[in-house]
Amino acid sequence: MSDQVTAAAYAGPVLAADGTLLKDRLNKTMRRRKLIAAGLVLPLGAFVFITFMFPIILMLYRSVDNPVVHDNMPQTVAALEYWDGQGIPGEEAFAAMVADLVQARKSKEIGRVATRLNFEMSGVRSVLTGTARKAKNMKAPFKDALIAANDLWGERELWVTIKRMAKPFTASQYLAAVDMRFDIDNNMVMQDEDRQIYVTIFGRTLWISLLVSVMCLLLGYPVAYLLATLPLKYSNLLMIMVLLPFWTSLLVRTTSWIVLLQTNGVINDLMVWTGIISEEGRIQMIYNQMGTVIAMTHILLPFMVLPLYSVMKTIPPSYMRAALSLGANPVTSFVRVYAPQTVPGIGAGSLLVFILSIGYYITPALVGGRTGQMISNFIAFHMQKSLNWGLAAALGGILLVGVLFLYWAYSKIVGVDNMKLG
Amino acid sequence: MSKSLLLSTVAAAGILLAGAASAGNLTVVSWGGGYTKSQVEAYHKPWLAMGGKAINSEDYNGGLAEVKAQVESGKVVWDLVDVELSDAVRGCDEGLLLPIDKSILPAGDDGTPALKDFLPGTLTECGVASIVWTTIYAYDTTKFSGAKPTTMADFYDLKKFPGKRGLRKGAKSNLEMALMADGVAPADVYKMLGTNAGVERAFAKLDTIKGSTVWWEAGAQPPQMLADGEVLMTTAYNGRIFGAVATENKPFAIVWDAQVWDLDLWVIPKGAPNVADALKFVAFSTDTKRNAAQASWISYGPVRKSAAPLVGKHATAGIDMKPHMPTAPGNFKNALQNDFAFWADHADELNEKFNSWLAK
Numbered sequence: 001m002s003d004q005v006t007a008a009a010y011a012g013p014v015l016a017a018d019g020t021l022l023k024d025r026l027n028k029t030m031r032r033r034k035l036i037a038a039g040l041v042l043p044l045g046a047f048v049f050i051t052f053m054f055p056i057i058l059m060l061y062r063s064v065d066n067p068v069v070h071d072n073m074p075q076t077v078a079a080l081e082y083w084d085g086q087g088i089p090g091e092e093a094f095a096a097m098v099a100d101l102v103q104a105r106k107s108k109e110i111g112r113v114a115t116r117l118n119f120e121m122s123g124v125r126s127v128l129t130g131t132a133r134k135a136k137n138m139k140a141p142f143k144d145a146l147i148a149a150n151d152l153w154g155e156r157e158l159w160v161t162i163k164r165m166a167k168p169f170t171a172s173q174y175l176a177a178v179d180m181r182f183d184i185d186n187n188m189v190m191q192d193e194d195r196q197i198y199v200t201i202f203g204r205t206l207w208i209s210l211l212v213s214v215m216c217l218l219l220g221y222p223v224a225y226l227l228a229t230l231p232l233k234y235s236n237l238l239m240i241m242v243l244l245p246f247w248t249s250l251l252v253r254t255t256s257w258i259v260l261l262q263t264n265g266v267i268n269d270l271m272v273w274t275g276i277i278s279e280e281g282r283i284q285m286i287y288n289q290m291g292t293v294i295a296m297t298h299i300l301l302p303f304m305v306l307p308l309y310s311v312m313k314t315i316p317p318s319y320m321r322a323a324l325s326l327g328a329n330p331v332t333s334f335v336r337v338y339a340p341q342t343v344p345g346i347g348a349g350s351l352l353v354f355i356l357s358i359g360y361y362i363t364p365a366l367v368g369g370r371t372g373q374m375i376s377n378f379i380a381f382h383m384q385k386s387l388n389w390g391l392a393a394a395l396g397g398i399l400l401v402g403v404l405f406l407y408w409a410y411s412k413i414v415g416v417d418n419m420k421l422g
Numbered sequence: 423m424s425k426s427l428l429l430s431t432v433a434a435a436g437i438l439l440a441g442a443a444s445a446g447n448l449t450v451v452s453w454g455g456g457y458t459k460s461q462v463e464a465y466h467k468p469w470l471a472m473g474g475k476a477i478n479s480e481d482y483n484g485g486l487a488e489v490k491a492q493v494e495s496g497k498v499v500w501d502l503v504d505v506e507l508s509d510a511v512r513g514c515d516e517g518l519l520l521p522i523d524k525s526i527l528p529a530g531d532d533g534t535p536a537l538k539d540f541l542p543g544t545l546t547e548c549g550v551a552s553i554v555w556t557t558i559y560a561y562d563t564t565k566f567s568g569a570k571p572t573t574m575a576d577f578y579d580l581k582k583f584p585g586k587r588g589l590r591k592g593a594k595s596n597l598e599m600a601l602m603a604d605g606v607a608p609a610d611v612y613k614m615l616g617t618n619a620g621v622e623r624a625f626a627k628l629d630t631i632k633g634s635t636v637w638w639e640a641g642a643q644p645p646q647m648l649a650d651g652e653v654l655m656t657t658a659y660n661g662r663i664f665g666a667v668a669t670e671n672k673p674f675a676i677v678w679d680a681q682v683w684d685l686d687l688w689v690i691p692k693g694a695p696n697v698a699d700a701l702k703f704v705a706f707s708t709d710t711k712r713n714a715a716q717a718s719w720i721s722y723g724p725v726r727k728s729a730a731p732l733v734g735k736h737a738t739a740g741i742d743m744k745p746h747m748p749t750a751p752g753n754f755k756n757a758l759q760n761d762f763a764f765w766a767d768h769a770d771e772l773n774e775k776f777n778s779w780l781a782k
Contacts, residue, residue, distance in 0.1 A: 111514070111516035112516050118767065195771070195774050195775055195778055196778060197781055200782075369636070384487040387485075
C-alpha cells in the first residue's frame with residue numbers, strides 16, 4: 001500500500017480533486033487570468049492604435065502616395081511607359097493626353113492633376129486646365145494641336161515631369177523635404193538656392209530644442225534640489241509655484257510673454273524708466289528666436305523639474321554627509337557623490353523636454369516671428385495654406401525618424417533603464 | 423512631430439462631434455471680427471426675420487484646408503464659406519466646391535438681370551461674389567508731425583519715415599506692392615512677376631525693409647499693432663482699419679495708392695448638408711438691398727452695379743461710406759486687381775521662395 005503511494009507520487013502525474021491534471025488546471029487558470037488582463041488593456045490598446053498609430057501609418061503612406069496622375073491620366077501613363085525620356089514623345093502620347101484631358105475635365109479631376117503637377121513644375125496648372133477646356137474640339141495631329149494651345153507642350157521638361165508623376169508612389173516629397181529635387185534627367189540635385197528652406201529649418205528646430213533643454217536643466221536643477229531638500233512646509237509652497245503655471249493654459253502663458261516682452265511691453269518700459277536703455281534703444285525680445293526660446297523654456301520647465309525632483313527625493317542625505325565627513329569639500333562631494341546619482345533624472349527630463357520642443361507649434365507660431373519658426377509651423381503651412389499634404393507628411397515623417405533616432409542614440413549612450421520619469 | 427498629427431486627429435474628431443451637434447442649422451463660415459459682424463447685421467438678421475433656416479456662424483482664417491479635409495473625409499459640416507477669388511477658382515477646379523447655377527440670383531432692384539448687374543468677373547463657376555475688398559497700408563496720424571506718407575514708395579522709405587513696418591506673412595500682395603513701390607505700373611506687375619528677374623526685383627525691394635518688419639497673419643492684427651505702437655505703418659485689409667476708425671475712434675489713416683483689390687465669394691463645399699438653403703441664402707444675401715446694406719457696416723464695396731448708388735451712411739457711426747469704398751474714384755486711381763490665375767499657377771513656387779527668403 002505504502003509502496004503504491006510512493007510510486008504514484010514519484011512516477012504518476014499529480015491530479016487535482018476532480019481527477020484532471022493539476023498542471024493543466026494551473027495552465028487553464030493562468031490563461032484565463034492573462035485573457036482578463038489583456039481584456040482590461042484592450043480598450044487602451046485600441047485607443048492608442050486608432051488615435052496614434054493608425055494616423056502615423058496613414059501619414060507615412062500619404063508621404064509616398066501619388067495616385068492622382070496615375071489614376072486620372074491612364075492613357076497617357078500607358079503611352080509614356082516606353083518613352084525613353086529623350087526629345088519629346090511621339091504623336092500617340094499627345095493623342096493619349098488629349099483623350100485623358102477630355103475625360104479628366106468631364107470627371108472634374110483635371111484640377112487635382114494640375115495641382116499635383118504644379119507642385120513639381122511651377123506654372124503647369126493653367127496650362128493643363130486651359131488646354132483641357134479646348135481639348136474637346138482638338139483634331140489630329142494632336143501634337144500640333146497641343147503645341148498650338150500652349151508652347152509648353154513642346155517642352156521636354158513637362159513630359160519628363162508627367163512621366164515621373166505617373167508612378168503610383170514617389171519619393172519626390174521626401175526629396176522636397178530635404179531641399180532636393182529631380183532634374184530633367186531624373187538625377188537628384190539640390191533645389192535652387194532661393195527655394196532651399198527645410199534643411200535650415202530642421203537645423204534650427206534641433207538647435208532651439210537643444211537650447212531649451214539646456215536652459216530648462218540650468219534653471220530646473222537648483223529648483224528641484226531645493227524642492228527635495230527644503231523642509232516640507234517650504235517645499236510644498238515651492239511645489240505649488242512650480243505646478244501652478246503647469247496647470248495654466250499654454251495660450252495664456254504664451255500671450256503673457258507677449259505682454260511682458262514686446263517693444264512697448266512691461267520689461268522694455270521698466271528698463272527705459274530705470275535708464276538702463278534709451279527710448280530708441282528698446283530691445284526686440286519677442287517675434288524672434290529669443291522670444292521662442294524664452295517662452296518655450298518657461299512652458300517646458302515643469303517637465304524638467306518633476307523628473308529631477310523625483311530622483312533627488314530618493315537620494316539619502318546621509319551620502320553627502322558621509323562624503324563630507326570623509327574629508328571631501330562640498331564641491332567635490334556634490335560633483336562626485338550627489339550629481340552622478342541625479343543622472344537618471346537629468347536624462348529623463350532632458351529627453352522629455354527635447355522631444356516635446358522638437359514638435360512645438362503654438363508658441364513659435366505666436367511669438368516666433370520670422371527667425372523663431374520651427375518645422376511644425378511649416379508642416380502646418382502645408383496642411384492649411386498650400387494644401388500640399390504629401391509634403392507635410394514627408395516633413396512629419398522625417399521628424400518622426402529623427403526623434404526615433406535620437407531616442408535610439410540616447411538609449412545606446414545613456415541607457416533607457418537609466419532614466420526615471422517620475 | 424506627432425503633435426500636429428494628434429492635433430489634426432483631435433480636430434477631425436471635433437468636426438465629427440460638431441457635425442452631430444449642429445445638424446439642421448445652416449453653417450455659414452466667414453473671417454470673423456468686424457467682417458462677420460457686418461454679415462450678421464446685413465444678411466443673417468434679415469434672413470432670420472423672413473423665416474430662413476437658423477444659422478450657425480463660424481469663423482476661419484481663409485484657405486481651403488478645412489473644406490478639403492471635410493470633402494475628402496466625407497463629413498461635410500460647412501454649408502457656405504466666404505472665400506477669396508483664387509480659392510473659389512482653385513476649389514472649383516479641384517472638385518471641392520459645388521457649381522452654382524446663376525439663374526437663382528434675383529435681378530437688380532432697377533430691373534437689370536443678375537448676370538448684367540454683377541460687376542464683370544465677380545461670378546465664377548462655383549462662386550458668387552459679395553464684396554470687393556482691398557489690401558492697403560495704414561498709419562497712425564498722431565505719430566507724424568510733419569509730412570505724412572502718401573504713396574507706396576513712402577512705405578518702403580525708411581529714411582523719410584523711420585520706424586517699424588507691418589506686412590502680411592505671405593507672398594500674395596506683398597510682391598505686387600513691392601514692385602509698385604519700385605516704380606512698376608500696375609498693368610505691368612504680373613507680367614514682371616512671371617519672370618525670374620521680376621521676382622528678384624520684388625524680393626530686393628522687400629529686402630530694404632526686411633530688418634524693420636513685423637509680420638502679421640490674421641486680419642485683426644494690423645489695427646492692433648498700430649494701436650499698440652508696435653509698428654509705424656502696416657499693410658491691412660481696408661475694412662479692418664475703417665472699423666477701428668469708425669467704431670473705436672482710432673486716429674488711423676489709409677493710403678490708397680497701389681492698393682491690391684480682390685473679391686470675397688460665397689462657395690458651397692461639395693456634399694454640404696443643407697445645399698438648398700445655402701443656395702437660397704446666396705441668392706438672398708447678394709440681392710441689391712443686402713449688397714448695399716452690408717456696406718453700411720464695413721467699408722467693403724458692393725459687387726452689384728445697382729447697389730453702388732444705394733451705399734449710404736455707416737449704420738452706427740453715421741459716416742458717409744461712399745468715400746471709404748475701395749472703388750471710390752479717388753481711391754481707385756492706382757489700383758491693381760489681384761490676378762487669381764497668376765496666383766493659382768505660381769503660389770506654390772513663390773510662397774516657397776517667400777518662406778525661404780523669410781527664414782534667412
